[in-house]
Amino acid sequence: MSGVVRFDASRFRKLYPKISATDDQLSMFFVEACMHCNNTDKSIIKNLDERELMLFLLVAHIATLQQRTDSGNEAVGRVASASEGSVSVSLDNGQTTHSEKWYQQTPYGARYWALIKQYRSFFYVLGKFPMPVRH
Secondary structure (H helix, E strand, O other): OOOOOOOHHHHHHHHHHEEEEEEEEHHHHHHHHHHOOOOOOOOOOOOHHHHHHHHHHHHHHHHHHHHHHHOOOOOEEEEEEEEOOEEEEEEEOOOOOOOHHHOOHHHHHHHHHOHHHHHHHOOOOOOOOOOOOOO
């Protein structure tokens, strides 16, 4: 399979009904998602259904982060502990890499990060290309 995924806002809304963003916002979030996940015929993710899932997860992740920012919550990280009297919150990213931290802020990003692992791993195929022979 080759080609590109076209963003379908109505399909996205059916799959992610909790995301409250306008169609224009979703379109821009899709553009941003494509900056994280290659959506061209050169993408490592050849199956368009898989790529659509990855891009939708990224759109949901970006939209959720934007909703948090718009509501005044600009904190970054996972909540490690919270108090109520005098309001105290502790954020933690745990044992994560720098790349992973951004994705771990929402359930959608965490799912994307887990699913994309197969494409982040180096895979070496012995014997695929002829090895030079030394004489």
